[in-house]
Amino acid sequence: MSGENGKAPIELRLHDGAQLFNTLDPFPFREGDVAADAERYIVEWAQELPKDEPISIVIHLQSPGMTGKPGPDLATALTSWFGAKARSEAQALRELFRDGRLAFLIGFAGLALCLFLSFVLTQRFEGPFARVLQESLVIIGWVVIWRPAEIFLYDWLPLVRRRRLFQRLAEARVSVKLSPP
Incomplete structure:
Protein backbone atom coordinates (compact mmCIF):
# COMPACT_ATOMS: atom_id res chain seq x y z
CA MET A 1 0.00 0.00 0.00
CA GLU A 89 23.65 -1.26 14.64
CA ALA A 90 26.58 -0.59 12.28
CA GLN A 91 28.88 -0.29 15.31
CA ALA A 92 27.48 -3.52 16.76
CA LEU A 93 28.16 -5.23 13.41
CA ARG A 94 31.78 -4.01 13.41
CA GLU A 95 32.20 -5.24 16.99
CA LEU A 96 30.67 -8.61 16.12
CA PHE A 97 33.11 -9.11 13.24
CA ARG A 98 36.03 -7.98 15.41
CA ASP A 99 34.96 -10.47 18.08
CA GLY A 100 34.45 -13.07 15.34
CA ARG A 101 38.01 -12.61 14.07
CA LEU A 102 39.39 -13.04 17.59
CA ALA A 103 37.15 -16.07 18.18
CA PHE A 104 38.31 -17.51 14.85
CA LEU A 105 41.97 -17.17 15.83
CA ILE A 106 41.33 -18.78 19.21
CA GLY A 107 39.12 -21.45 17.67
CA PHE A 108 41.60 -22.23 14.91
CA ALA A 109 44.41 -22.55 17.45
CA GLY A 110 42.20 -24.80 19.60
CA LEU A 111 41.25 -26.94 16.58
CA ALA A 112 44.89 -27.23 15.50
CA LEU A 113 45.94 -28.23 19.03
CA CYS A 114 43.19 -30.85 19.31
CA LEU A 115 43.99 -32.31 15.88
CA PHE A 116 47.71 -32.37 16.71
CA LEU A 117 47.07 -34.16 20.03
CA SER A 118 44.78 -36.60 18.25
CA PHE A 119 47.51 -37.30 15.68
CA VAL A 120 50.12 -37.82 18.43
CA LEU A 121 47.79 -40.24 20.25
CA THR A 122 47.25 -42.19 17.05
CA GLN A 123 51.00 -42.48 16.48
CA ARG A 124 51.90 -43.57 20.03
CA PHE A 125 48.98 -45.57 21.37
CA GLU A 126 46.65 -48.26 20.12
CA GLY A 127 43.48 -49.73 21.50
CA PRO A 128 39.89 -48.70 22.09
CA PHE A 129 40.68 -46.15 24.84
CA ALA A 130 43.19 -44.35 22.62
CA ARG A 131 40.65 -44.37 19.78
CA VAL A 132 37.93 -42.87 22.04
CA LEU A 133 40.34 -40.18 23.24
CA GLN A 134 41.45 -39.44 19.67
CA GLU A 135 37.84 -39.03 18.42
CA SER A 136 36.97 -36.96 21.49
CA LEU A 137 39.79 -34.54 20.70
CA VAL A 138 38.59 -34.22 17.10
CA ILE A 139 35.04 -33.48 18.30
CA ILE A 140 36.29 -30.96 20.87
CA GLY A 141 38.36 -29.26 18.16
CA TRP A 142 35.32 -28.84 15.90
CA VAL A 143 33.20 -27.59 18.82
CA VAL A 144 35.87 -24.96 19.57
CA ILE A 145 35.58 -23.60 16.02
CA TRP A 146 31.76 -23.68 16.05
CA ARG A 147 31.19 -20.22 17.58
CA PRO A 148 33.38 -18.34 15.08
CA ALA A 149 31.63 -20.18 12.25
CA GLU A 150 28.25 -19.24 13.72
CA ILE A 151 29.28 -15.57 13.92
CA PHE A 152 30.40 -15.40 10.30
CA LEU A 153 27.56 -17.51 8.91
CA TYR A 154 24.49 -16.39 10.87
CA ASP A 155 24.88 -13.84 13.69
CA TRP A 156 25.48 -10.82 11.44
CA LEU A 157 22.21 -11.15 9.51
CA PRO A 158 19.84 -9.72 12.18
CA LEU A 159 22.19 -6.76 12.74
CA VAL A 160 22.27 -5.94 9.02
CA ARG A 161 18.49 -6.31 8.79
CA ARG A 162 17.94 -3.92 11.74
CA ARG A 163 20.52 -1.45 10.40
CA ARG A 164 18.73 -1.34 7.04
CA LEU A 165 15.36 -0.85 8.70
CA PHE A 166 16.65 1.96 10.92
CA GLN A 167 18.34 3.58 7.91
Missing part, protein backbone atom coordinates in the same frame (compact mmCIF):
# COMPACT_ATOMS: atom_id res chain seq x y z
CA SER A 2 1.50 3.33 -1.00
CA GLY A 3 0.82 6.69 0.56
CA GLU A 4 1.64 10.13 -0.66
CA ASN A 5 4.50 10.38 -3.17
CA GLY A 6 4.66 6.57 -3.43
CA LYS A 7 5.98 6.21 0.10
CA ALA A 8 4.69 3.54 2.45
CA PRO A 9 2.87 5.37 5.27
CA ILE A 10 3.12 4.91 9.03
CA GLU A 11 0.52 6.98 10.82
CA LEU A 12 0.52 8.06 14.45
CA ARG A 13 -2.33 9.90 16.19
CA LEU A 14 -1.14 11.83 19.21
CA HIS A 15 -2.69 14.31 21.60
CA ASP A 16 0.53 16.34 21.47
CA GLY A 17 4.13 15.93 20.32
CA ALA A 18 5.40 15.21 23.83
CA GLN A 19 3.78 11.76 23.69
CA LEU A 20 6.43 10.74 21.18
CA PHE A 21 9.29 11.26 23.63
CA ASN A 22 10.57 9.76 26.84
CA THR A 23 8.99 11.78 29.63
CA LEU A 24 12.03 11.31 31.88
CA ASP A 25 14.34 12.85 29.30
CA PRO A 26 15.32 16.41 30.35
CA PHE A 27 16.21 17.57 26.82
CA PRO A 28 13.87 19.37 24.43
CA PHE A 29 12.39 17.58 21.41
CA ARG A 30 15.30 17.83 19.01
CA GLU A 31 17.71 16.05 21.36
CA GLY A 32 15.13 13.95 23.22
CA ASP A 33 14.86 10.18 23.37
CA VAL A 34 11.94 8.69 21.50
CA ALA A 35 9.67 6.78 23.89
CA ALA A 36 10.15 3.01 23.76
CA ASP A 37 6.47 2.40 22.95
CA ALA A 38 6.53 4.92 20.11
CA GLU A 39 9.74 3.43 18.70
CA ARG A 40 8.35 -0.11 18.94
CA TYR A 41 5.13 0.94 17.18
CA ILE A 42 6.99 2.64 14.33
CA VAL A 43 9.51 -0.20 13.94
CA GLU A 44 6.83 -2.90 13.95
CA TRP A 45 4.85 -1.07 11.26
CA ALA A 46 8.00 -0.45 9.22
CA GLN A 47 8.84 -4.17 9.31
CA GLU A 48 5.48 -4.91 7.70
CA LEU A 49 5.94 -2.45 4.85
CA PRO A 50 7.43 -3.42 1.47
CA LYS A 51 11.23 -3.43 1.68
CA ASP A 52 11.73 -1.64 -1.64
CA GLU A 53 9.50 1.37 -0.94
CA PRO A 54 10.56 4.48 0.93
CA ILE A 55 8.75 5.14 4.19
CA SER A 56 6.73 8.16 5.22
CA ILE A 57 5.63 8.85 8.76
CA VAL A 58 2.54 10.98 9.27
CA ILE A 59 1.97 12.36 12.76
CA HIS A 60 -1.54 13.63 13.44
CA LEU A 61 -1.50 16.03 16.41
CA GLN A 62 -4.59 17.25 18.23
CA SER A 63 -2.67 20.16 19.75
CA PRO A 64 0.72 21.58 18.82
CA GLY A 65 2.11 21.00 22.30
CA MET A 66 4.75 23.22 23.84
CA THR A 67 5.93 24.91 20.67
CA GLY A 68 3.97 26.67 17.98
CA LYS A 69 5.82 24.90 15.17
CA PRO A 70 6.16 21.18 16.09
CA GLY A 71 6.73 19.87 12.55
CA PRO A 72 10.45 20.43 12.05
CA ASP A 73 11.35 19.43 15.62
CA LEU A 74 9.35 16.19 15.49
CA ALA A 75 10.64 15.30 12.04
CA THR A 76 14.24 16.06 12.97
CA ALA A 77 13.93 14.22 16.27
CA LEU A 78 12.53 11.07 14.65
CA THR A 79 14.94 10.93 11.73
CA SER A 80 17.90 11.73 14.00
CA TRP A 81 16.80 9.05 16.47
CA PHE A 82 16.59 6.36 13.81
CA GLY A 83 19.83 7.57 12.21
CA ALA A 84 21.53 7.10 15.58
CA LYS A 85 19.96 3.63 15.88
CA ALA A 86 21.30 2.74 12.40
CA ARG A 87 24.79 3.92 13.39
CA SER A 88 24.50 1.89 16.62
CA ARG A 168 15.06 3.47 6.00
CA LEU A 169 13.34 5.09 8.99
CA ALA A 170 16.09 7.71 9.23
CA GLU A 171 15.45 8.57 5.58
CA ALA A 172 11.66 8.62 6.04
CA ARG A 173 9.69 11.70 5.17
CA VAL A 174 8.04 12.84 8.39
CA SER A 175 5.04 15.13 8.17
CA VAL A 176 3.07 16.61 11.01
CA LYS A 177 -0.58 17.45 10.58
CA LEU A 178 -2.65 19.34 13.11
CA SER A 179 -6.02 17.68 13.63
CA PRO A 180 -9.01 19.20 15.38
CA PRO A 181 -9.38 17.90 18.98
Whole structure:
Protein backbone atom coordinates (compact mmCIF):
# COMPACT_ATOMS: atom_id res chain seq x y z
CA MET A 1 0.00 0.00 0.00
CA SER A 2 1.50 3.33 -1.00
CA GLY A 3 0.82 6.69 0.56
CA GLU A 4 1.64 10.13 -0.66
CA ASN A 5 4.50 10.38 -3.17
CA GLY A 6 4.66 6.57 -3.43
CA LYS A 7 5.98 6.21 0.10
CA ALA A 8 4.69 3.54 2.45
CA PRO A 9 2.87 5.37 5.27
CA ILE A 10 3.12 4.91 9.03
CA GLU A 11 0.52 6.98 10.82
CA LEU A 12 0.52 8.06 14.45
CA ARG A 13 -2.33 9.90 16.19
CA LEU A 14 -1.14 11.83 19.21
CA HIS A 15 -2.69 14.31 21.60
CA ASP A 16 0.53 16.34 21.47
CA GLY A 17 4.13 15.93 20.32
CA ALA A 18 5.40 15.21 23.83
CA GLN A 19 3.78 11.76 23.69
CA LEU A 20 6.43 10.74 21.18
CA PHE A 21 9.29 11.26 23.63
CA ASN A 22 10.57 9.76 26.84
CA THR A 23 8.99 11.78 29.63
CA LEU A 24 12.03 11.31 31.88
CA ASP A 25 14.34 12.85 29.30
CA PRO A 26 15.32 16.41 30.35
CA PHE A 27 16.21 17.57 26.82
CA PRO A 28 13.87 19.37 24.43
CA PHE A 29 12.39 17.58 21.41
CA ARG A 30 15.30 17.83 19.01
CA GLU A 31 17.71 16.05 21.36
CA GLY A 32 15.13 13.95 23.22
CA ASP A 33 14.86 10.18 23.37
CA VAL A 34 11.94 8.69 21.50
CA ALA A 35 9.67 6.78 23.89
CA ALA A 36 10.15 3.01 23.76
CA ASP A 37 6.47 2.40 22.95
CA ALA A 38 6.53 4.92 20.11
CA GLU A 39 9.74 3.43 18.70
CA ARG A 40 8.35 -0.11 18.94
CA TYR A 41 5.13 0.94 17.18
CA ILE A 42 6.99 2.64 14.33
CA VAL A 43 9.51 -0.20 13.94
CA GLU A 44 6.83 -2.90 13.95
CA TRP A 45 4.85 -1.07 11.26
CA ALA A 46 8.00 -0.45 9.22
CA GLN A 47 8.84 -4.17 9.31
CA GLU A 48 5.48 -4.91 7.70
CA LEU A 49 5.94 -2.45 4.85
CA PRO A 50 7.43 -3.42 1.47
CA LYS A 51 11.23 -3.43 1.68
CA ASP A 52 11.73 -1.64 -1.64
CA GLU A 53 9.50 1.37 -0.94
CA PRO A 54 10.56 4.48 0.93
CA ILE A 55 8.75 5.14 4.19
CA SER A 56 6.73 8.16 5.22
CA ILE A 57 5.63 8.85 8.76
CA VAL A 58 2.54 10.98 9.27
CA ILE A 59 1.97 12.36 12.76
CA HIS A 60 -1.54 13.63 13.44
CA LEU A 61 -1.50 16.03 16.41
CA GLN A 62 -4.59 17.25 18.23
CA SER A 63 -2.67 20.16 19.75
CA PRO A 64 0.72 21.58 18.82
CA GLY A 65 2.11 21.00 22.30
CA MET A 66 4.75 23.22 23.84
CA THR A 67 5.93 24.91 20.67
CA GLY A 68 3.97 26.67 17.98
CA LYS A 69 5.82 24.90 15.17
CA PRO A 70 6.16 21.18 16.09
CA GLY A 71 6.73 19.87 12.55
CA PRO A 72 10.45 20.43 12.05
CA ASP A 73 11.35 19.43 15.62
CA LEU A 74 9.35 16.19 15.49
CA ALA A 75 10.64 15.30 12.04
CA THR A 76 14.24 16.06 12.97
CA ALA A 77 13.93 14.22 16.27
CA LEU A 78 12.53 11.07 14.65
CA THR A 79 14.94 10.93 11.73
CA SER A 80 17.90 11.73 14.00
CA TRP A 81 16.80 9.05 16.47
CA PHE A 82 16.59 6.36 13.81
CA GLY A 83 19.83 7.57 12.21
CA ALA A 84 21.53 7.10 15.58
CA LYS A 85 19.96 3.63 15.88
CA ALA A 86 21.30 2.74 12.40
CA ARG A 87 24.79 3.92 13.39
CA SER A 88 24.50 1.89 16.62
CA GLU A 89 23.65 -1.26 14.64
CA ALA A 90 26.58 -0.59 12.28
CA GLN A 91 28.88 -0.29 15.31
CA ALA A 92 27.48 -3.52 16.76
CA LEU A 93 28.16 -5.23 13.41
CA ARG A 94 31.78 -4.01 13.41
CA GLU A 95 32.20 -5.24 16.99
CA LEU A 96 30.67 -8.61 16.12
CA PHE A 97 33.11 -9.11 13.24
CA ARG A 98 36.03 -7.98 15.41
CA ASP A 99 34.96 -10.47 18.08
CA GLY A 100 34.45 -13.07 15.34
CA ARG A 101 38.01 -12.61 14.07
CA LEU A 102 39.39 -13.04 17.59
CA ALA A 103 37.15 -16.07 18.18
CA PHE A 104 38.31 -17.51 14.85
CA LEU A 105 41.97 -17.17 15.83
CA ILE A 106 41.33 -18.78 19.21
CA GLY A 107 39.12 -21.45 17.67
CA PHE A 108 41.60 -22.23 14.91
CA ALA A 109 44.41 -22.55 17.45
CA GLY A 110 42.20 -24.80 19.60
CA LEU A 111 41.25 -26.94 16.58
CA ALA A 112 44.89 -27.23 15.50
CA LEU A 113 45.94 -28.23 19.03
CA CYS A 114 43.19 -30.85 19.31
CA LEU A 115 43.99 -32.31 15.88
CA PHE A 116 47.71 -32.37 16.71
CA LEU A 117 47.07 -34.16 20.03
CA SER A 118 44.78 -36.60 18.25
CA PHE A 119 47.51 -37.30 15.68
CA VAL A 120 50.12 -37.82 18.43
CA LEU A 121 47.79 -40.24 20.25
CA THR A 122 47.25 -42.19 17.05
CA GLN A 123 51.00 -42.48 16.48
CA ARG A 124 51.90 -43.57 20.03
CA PHE A 125 48.98 -45.57 21.37
CA GLU A 126 46.65 -48.26 20.12
CA GLY A 127 43.48 -49.73 21.50
CA PRO A 128 39.89 -48.70 22.09
CA PHE A 129 40.68 -46.15 24.84
CA ALA A 130 43.19 -44.35 22.62
CA ARG A 131 40.65 -44.37 19.78
CA VAL A 132 37.93 -42.87 22.04
CA LEU A 133 40.34 -40.18 23.24
CA GLN A 134 41.45 -39.44 19.67
CA GLU A 135 37.84 -39.03 18.42
CA SER A 136 36.97 -36.96 21.49
CA LEU A 137 39.79 -34.54 20.70
CA VAL A 138 38.59 -34.22 17.10
CA ILE A 139 35.04 -33.48 18.30
CA ILE A 140 36.29 -30.96 20.87
CA GLY A 141 38.36 -29.26 18.16
CA TRP A 142 35.32 -28.84 15.90
CA VAL A 143 33.20 -27.59 18.82
CA VAL A 144 35.87 -24.96 19.57
CA ILE A 145 35.58 -23.60 16.02
CA TRP A 146 31.76 -23.68 16.05
CA ARG A 147 31.19 -20.22 17.58
CA PRO A 148 33.38 -18.34 15.08
CA ALA A 149 31.63 -20.18 12.25
CA GLU A 150 28.25 -19.24 13.72
CA ILE A 151 29.28 -15.57 13.92
CA PHE A 152 30.40 -15.40 10.30
CA LEU A 153 27.56 -17.51 8.91
CA TYR A 154 24.49 -16.39 10.87
CA ASP A 155 24.88 -13.84 13.69
CA TRP A 156 25.48 -10.82 11.44
CA LEU A 157 22.21 -11.15 9.51
CA PRO A 158 19.84 -9.72 12.18
CA LEU A 159 22.19 -6.76 12.74
CA VAL A 160 22.27 -5.94 9.02
CA ARG A 161 18.49 -6.31 8.79
CA ARG A 162 17.94 -3.92 11.74
CA ARG A 163 20.52 -1.45 10.40
CA ARG A 164 18.73 -1.34 7.04
CA LEU A 165 15.36 -0.85 8.70
CA PHE A 166 16.65 1.96 10.92
CA GLN A 167 18.34 3.58 7.91
CA ARG A 168 15.06 3.47 6.00
CA LEU A 169 13.34 5.09 8.99
CA ALA A 170 16.09 7.71 9.23
CA GLU A 171 15.45 8.57 5.58
CA ALA A 172 11.66 8.62 6.04
CA ARG A 173 9.69 11.70 5.17
CA VAL A 174 8.04 12.84 8.39
CA SER A 175 5.04 15.13 8.17
CA VAL A 176 3.07 16.61 11.01
CA LYS A 177 -0.58 17.45 10.58
CA LEU A 178 -2.65 19.34 13.11
CA SER A 179 -6.02 17.68 13.63
CA PRO A 180 -9.01 19.20 15.38
CA PRO A 181 -9.38 17.90 18.98
